Amino acid sequence: MKCRFDKFLILLSILFYSADIVFNQVVITEVLFDPDCPLSNQEFVEILNLGPDPVDITGWRLADNHSTDDLISDFSWLGVGEYGVILEQDYSGCFDSVFPDEVNFIYVDDNSIGNGLGNTTDMVQIINAEGDTISIMSWTSGITHGHSLEKVVPEYDNLSGNWRVSIAPLGTPGSENSVASHLIDIGVDSLWIAPEHPDDGEPFEIMASITNFGLLPSQTQIRVNDETAAFLWVDSVQTIVSPVIITHRASGVHPFIVSTLTEEDYDPGNDSLSIQVIVSYEYGDMLINEIMYDALIGQPEWVEIVNVSQSAISSSGWRINDRDNFPAVGISAAASIPVFGFDVVSKDSLFPGSAIQSSFPVLNNTEDQVYLFDPSGKMIDHVFYQSWWGGGDGFSLERITHFLDSNNPENWGTCVSGSGSTSGYQNALFVGEIISEGVITVTPNPFSPDDDGFEDETIISFHVPFTQAYIHAVIYDVRGREIDTLFDQTSAAEGIFRWDGKMTDGYRCKTGQYILVMEATNSFTRSVWKGNSRIIIASHLK
Secondary structure (H helix, E strand, O other): OHHHHHHHHHHHHHOOOOOOEOOOOEEEEEEEOOOOOOOOOOOEEEEEEOOOOOEEOOOOEEEOOOOEEEEEEOOOEEOOOOEEEEEOOOOOOOOOOOOOOOOEEEEEOOOOOOOOOOOOOEEEEEEOOOOOEEEEEEEOOOOOOOOOEEEOOOOEOOOHHHEEEOOOOOOOOOOOOOOOOOOOOEEEEEEEEEOOOOOOOOOEEEEEEEEEOOOOOEEEEEEEOOEEEEEEEEOOOOEEEEEEEEOOOOOEEEEEEEEEEOOOOOOHHHOEEEEEEEEOOOOOOEEEEEEEOOOOOOOOOEEEEEEOOOOOEEOOOOEEEEOOEOOOOOOOOOOEEOOOOEEEEEOOOOOOOOEEOOOOOOOOOOEEEEEEEOOOOOEEEEEEEEHHHOOEOOEOEEEOOOOOOOOOHHHEEEOOOOOOOOOOOOOOOOOOOOOOOOEEEEEOOOEOOOOOOOOOOEEEEEEEEEEEEEEEEEEEEOOOOEEEEEEEEEEEEEEEEEEOOEOOOOOEOOOEEEEEEEEEEEOOOOOEEEEEEEEEEOOOOO
8 A cells, every 4th residue: 555655646746736645544435325225224435544554443433414423343443454334323235245355344323324425415524533534525416326436546635536436336345446546547428520411522520529537637649440530638637629520421321430549548448439420412312213102901101212323322211201290210121222223111111121111101192292311311302292193092103214303293103014013123114214206116027927936926116205105006007997906005105015917806917018106195295296117017037
């Protein structure tokens, strides 16, 4: 014990404040005033003999702010370097598990220390037989329930910085304090971002609150993701806010770990904190692509999103809202969505890999507004659909193109797939580009429908200059007589159909020339495009 006393005499010259060494032999070193025990009479006060000689404690007393107790023990002398633990008269075993093998028990003369130590403010003093105060300490705020208040350096005076909440639950009655020699301890106590959600490529700062919890000033190194960012000199019990500038990050969620590196640091457990920086996406990086707002009975509603940015995007934290529901909870079962890839969001999983949003809204069947928010809370897409746009009765409302506005009615239509939707796949109505003129292609041409297994039918592909249209396609002979209706339904801008060279009644057409006439009516503007192509039926083309 004498060696440690000499050590702190040497350190005294570099302390950040002037402190007197306590020359009283016996000092209060620990107090537990807010016990986590089955019974209330489980408080304790610990004292320590720092002097070179044993001390006679006969006739000593303990006082708090409101009461004084006589101290009673089975011994009279507290030996050199020995602890004494002061307990209530009816102590019932709460600290037995943490007592050392040999303990000097001292009891007050009734069933409470003082009048019961206050949990937020009180004082404890030890008074000798002559009425002199040997040691005194006080507190003015509560601490962690069940932990004690421990003195860091017993030889120092009762300065506020020389007391800490015990690291050990129940404290360390009768043995060295868990915060002993807590001289140098610099840690990170909080982090925040400025601006809170930077845009793609925008510089931002990680603000780190660095605190010296120890008794001595010291220099520390600030590190971000294991790279040196700054050096700081921090005085004792001082907090410094250190900004760390990050040049830029792409849109998405980026984890950072900020840590301090300090020589002879006492408690490495408080040296680092982690934070996630959410860099906002650009409007339109992700699009609402398909909406099932009127599902069949027993089937869930859902919204499909498509990634049209230039890199993969994790769907974690993205969320779908409608005009009546703006939940903070986003997608929990997340996936990495590749460029031009899809994710289907619903309240429950539709199929393996689909995204779950427990707060998924209830979509209206007549009209509703669907919003897509990124993890930062920024709106990335918005659709104000109405039932006349398409969808309903178990059929989804499909987006036709990526490049037309999300609120353009001509950019939406009823899914034309026989299954009623294309969840997780390219939309049946999808158009990669809109051409100014219609195109009809017939292959093979000529063809020979003679049932010999070779070119018995021709395939007709088309691309009309509308995002969605009603298409009527008819075959005529050279005299203008109608032979067969090949296509008569609403379609996306492009598609295919076949002709087997037969008439409506099933009879095979003669060899010769026939005319395909196609008429496409815009589903929204009712404008019309017409086109035609010559088709040749030949025989024995092999």
